[in-house]
Amino acid sequence: MKLKNLPVRTGFIAVLALFGMLVLVSALLGLYSLSKNNGLSERISTLNAQTVDLKDVYINNLKARSALSRAFIALSSKPADKDSAVAAARSYYNQAKKAFAAFDGIPKETAAQQETANRVGETFHAHTDAIDLLFTAIGSGDVTAYAATNEGPMTQTSAAFGKSADAFFAVASDETDQLKDQKAQAKSVLTGVAVGLIALSCALILLVYYTLDQNVVRPLKEAMSVLDHVARGDLTVRIQHESTNEIGKLFxxxxxxxxxxxxxxxxxxxxxxxxxxxxxxxxxxxxxxxxxxxxxxxxxxxxxxxxxxxxxxxxxxxxxxxxxxxxxxxxxxxxxxxxxxxxxxxxxxxxxxxxxxxxxxxxxxxxxxxxxxxxxxxxxxxxxxxxxxxxxxxxxxxxxxxxxxxxxxxxxxxxxxxxxxxxxxxxxxxxxxxxxxxxxxxxxxxxxxxxxxxxxxxxxxxxxxxxxxxxxxxxxxxxxxxxxxxxxxxxxxxxxxxxxxxxxxxxxxxxxxxxxxxxxxx
The missing domain is CATH 1.10.287.950 (Methyl-accepting chemotaxis protein)
Known part of the structure; x- marks a missing residue:
């Protein structure tokens, strides 16, 4: 069938169906991209939250050790300041435990995260045991026990906890970079597809415009010209048209x-x-x-x-x-x-x-x-x-x-x-x-x-x-x-x-x- 013989109704339905498909594909692609970006963003946010919680644990542990050191110094120089230093150390210590509970409560998405998180948990519990010994020594006023614990188990567990935390930070940083790369790659793909759809839409618009101009607009202009002649009383005007669609039936x-x-x-x-x-x-x-x-x-x-x-x-x-x-x-x-x-x-x-x-x-x-x-x-x-x-x-x-x-x-x-x-x-x-x-x-x-x-x-x-x-x-x-x-x-x-x-x-x-x-x- 020649394009000029295509029924106008069928042509409009086909154009509407084609543009409807483009809109549907664009919508589905947008929904897919939005869903994928949201997933990647949620994973990045989860890793950031775990990193922040673990950093809060590390910082609060350091603050607790510093407060215990002030309490140890106060035993010999200012006994009256010991209790306030111990209270501050206890507050930092509780915040560190609370931050660790939040860190431990977040689900781990990969095996590397789970493995490093388990190592962080083991070293954190060993470190808290050493901190408990320091609280006990300060509470009893045993300077010797405090010095021995601080130089021995406390230093070892602190170093181990720091290494395990650094290992988790490294895994989290690597996975965050990977997720960002995936997000950027998805964005590039979506941008390419959108550009392709826009180009296809422009081509279809040009094609539809040309088709409408050739098969609808020009014949209608000819019909208007014929009607103008008839309106002026000229019934000798020639009417010629070869299409068999609605325009041809009109002629x-x-x-x-x-x-x-x-x-x-x-x-x-x-x-x-x-x-x-x-x-x-x-x-x-x-x-x-x-x-x-x-x-x-x-x-x-x-x-x-x-x-x-x-x-x-x-x-x-x-x-x-x-x-x-x-x-x-x-x-x-x-x-x-x-x-x-x-x-x-x-x-x-x-x-x-x-x-x-x-x-x-x-x-x-x-x-x-x-x-x-x-x-x-x-x-x-x-x-x-x-x-x-x-x-x-x-x-x-x-x-x-x-x-x-x-x-x-x-x-x-x-x-x-x-x-x-x-x-x-x-x-x-x-x-x-x-x-x-x-x-x-x-x-x-x-x-x-x-x-x-x-x-x-x-x-x-x-x-x-x-x-x-x-x-x-x-x-x-x-x-x-x-x-x-x-x-x-x-x-x-x-x-x-x-x-x-x-x-x-x-x-x-x-x-x-x-x-x-x-x-x-x-």
């Missing part, structure tokens, strides 16, 4: 984009004229439609006005029908009251007729009484005539009684005649009242029928009024819709004119593009 997409844009521009060129013609026709048609819609709106307004007048008239008729119905109902109520009054008159006439009959019966009784009184008066006159002069007064009385009876009969007859006449008139009035009551009933029936008819007329008028109001509302809504349609038509006309202007502007904007016609039709 293939740009080729397809240029071809599609060229086809779109040609299509727009061909469609703008057609759109302009259609928009112009649409604008003209919208103008005519707007005029007709306005005329229709005016007609609907006139129809709505007429319907409003008709609605007012029907509503007035309905109100009049309601008023007539109320008047008819009032007339029916009054007629009903007259019918009831006529019936009451009939009943009153019937009562008067019955009362006249009873009066006639009483008149008949009076006539009977007058007749019998007249007979009695005649009989009385006859008897008075028979009685002669003795019956004259009785005859006068009988004559007066007969006269009263005649006058009563005459009055009763006249009353009977008057009553008969009244009865005839009452019967005639009763018949007329009955006829009047019948007529009032018929009038009431007719009034009720008229009331029902007027109610039906009022209901029909109300329904007709509601229907006309609905029609009026519908016409009003139609008027509003028509006006809205007229406004929409005007807007559509304005939009068509604006679209025509936009079409012209679009045509002018598309004219910026320069297209290879052969490529556009490909």
């Amino acid at each position: 293939d997409s740009m080729k397809e984009m240029k071809r599609s844009l060229a086809g779109i521009v040609h299509t727009v060129y061909g469609g703008t004229d057609t759109i302009a013609t259609g928009v112009h026709q649409m604008a003209s048609g919208n103008t005519d439609l707007s005029q007709r819609t306005e005329e229709q709106a005016a007609a609907l307004q006139e129809t709505a006005s007429s319907m409003e007048q008709l609605t007012s008239t029907v509503r007035q008729n309905a109100d009049n029908a309601k008023q007539a119905t109320q008047l008819v109902m009032s007339t029916a109520a009054i007629t009903e009251q007259g019918n009831r009054a006529a019936q009451e008159v009939v009943l009153t006439m019937q009562g008067l007729s019955d009362l006249s009959g009873k009066i006639a019966d009483i008149t008949n009784v009076i006539e009977g009484i007058a007749f019998q009184t007249n007979i009695l008066s005649l009989n009385a006159a006859v008897e008075a005539a028979r009685a002669g002069d003795e019956g004259r007064g009785f005859a006068v009385v009988a004559s007066e009684v007969r006269s009263l009876a005649q006058r009563s009969a005459s009055a009763a007859k006249e009353i009977k005649e008057r009553i008969t006449d009244s009865l005839c008139r009452v019967e005639a009035g009763a018949e007329q009242v009955g006829k009047a009551s019948q007529v009032m009933g018929e009038i009431l029936t007719s009034v009720n029928r008229v009331s029902d008819l007027m109610g039906e007329i009022a209901a029909a008028s109300e329904e007709q009024s509601e229907g006309i109001e609905q029609v009026n509302r519908a016409i009003t809504q139609m008027d509003q819709v028509t006006q809205q349609n007229a406004a929409l038509v005007e807007q559509a006309s304005a939009a068509a004119l604006a679209l025509e202007e936009q079409t012209v502007a679009l045509k002018g904007a598309v004219s910026v593009f320069r297209v290879d016609r052969a490529l556009a039709h490909a």
